[in-house]
Amino acid sequence: MTKRHSNAIAISDGACNPSGIAHSIIEACQEIREANGGTQAMYDDPALKLMVHQLAFLMKIDPDTDWSDWRKACETQH
Numbered sequence: 001m002t003k004r005h006s007n008a009i010a011i012s013d014g015a016c017n018p019s020g021i022a023h024s025i026i027e028a029c030q031e032i033r034e035a036n037g038g039t040q041a042m043y044d045d046p047a048l049k050l051m052v053h054q055l056a057f058l059m060k061i062d063p064d065t066d067w068s069d070w071r072k073a074c075e076t077q078h
Helices: 003-012 018-034 039-044 046-058 068-077
Strands: none
Touching (some): 003 018, 018 039, 018 046
């Protein structure tokens, strides 16, 4: 089992720190790249999907959410 797979399991077991999850996502992407994987390998990776799922859960993001209000809020802060 690779580090990203171990991290993904730990994260899916209830991690609650968005920053920690984000750092694990970055490490997982680097691990995939070091194994000569590209963008598609990242899209297909189950460990990355688990981590992203937990992050989306913490942020209360529904896949059907209209993100335009978030975009507008960011644009006003720009």
